[in-house]
Amino acid sequence: MTRLSDDDLHAYLDGELDPARTIEVEAWLEAEPQEAERLRRWSDQKEGLHRLFDPVLDEPVPPRLSLAAVKSGRRAPLAGVLRLAAALALVLAGGAGGWWLRGDGQGDGRPLATAMAAEAVSAHVVFAAEVRHPVEVAVSDKAHLVGWLSKRLGAPLKVPDLSSGGFTLMGGRLLPASESSAAAQFMYESASGQRLTLYLRRSGGGETTAFRFANQNGVEAFTWMDGPFGYALVADMPRDRLLPLAQAVYHQLEK
Incomplete structure (x- = not known):
């Protein structure tokens, strides 16, 4: 045949x-x-x-999107609409996002953190499973990769070394983010073939937050804000294994 x-x-x-x-x-x-x-x-x-x-x-329709709300002239906040559109764009491109974009925290980085977690997990689920094209630019062209992504995100990027944790950099790619911005994803792989990804995007406010943990059907993520960027380390592994890797990334990036 x-x-x-x-x-x-x-x-x-x-x-x-x-x-x-x-x-x-x-x-x-x-x-x-x-x-x-x-x-x-x-x-x-x-x-x-x-x-x-x-x-x-199986989730109920959010009140702001109900037929009654539409008829009464209420509109969802523009930022929420943009986040939803970005999530749908990821799905149409072969991604997966979930309903993590909801959240009503104000002034503490929570809305951006939840949106970022959704985007990071979406990208991880899609690209970590790839056999032939897991990354857009391979580690063999690392200088070009870092320079290109730094230019697109508007600030110098650092790529953490996770070899002490058993993971080697494979390369990275440019990704879309909510609110018409750009994001970067760096992918790492262990000797056994397990993969984890570091997702980062501009945070906008230069704020700093503590680690936030999120779990979506077995896919784990630690997110935090530090300076101009928000970060998310994502992998299909237990929290107690992912946390030391997230701490290693944090300490390397703050130097």
Whole structure:
């Protein structure tokens, strides 16, 4: 059998093929282990999207978005609308965000922290599962990567060294963030293949906050604000393992 198209593989993954065609695809996958692994990664991404978004389906509509509120002329705050639009854009691009954008804290960095956590976890779920293209620029071109992302985010970036924690830098990428801004993601990998990502974006106010911990269906994140940036360290690992890595990142970045 000739190589199958991605359309065929997506249709197989979604259960849209007839029985005869399904048997043909399964036979082809048995003979092409690399393609079978690629399909498994797609399946993992699909399951990750369901884990993040299925709970949202059961949540009540926020009062500010209810039909009565719309009819009365009330409008959601512009910042909230922009955050929601950014989250939907990530989904359409193959990402996953969840409903972490809600939150009514004022003056303590909480709204930005929750939005940032959602964006960071979305990006981690999508790109940490990638086999061929986990990063946009590889570590072999680190100088270009750091210079490029520093220019796009408008301030010099530092890339922490997590080798003492068992993780090696793979590279990074530019990402969209809420409110029409840019974000950066650096990806690290352990010898066993486990991946973690450091997400950062401009904080706007130059504030400093303590670590905030968030968990979304097994994906853990520590977020904090320090100077011009907000940071989120994300991985699928227990909190007590991720915390020392977050502390190592914090101490290296404050030097």
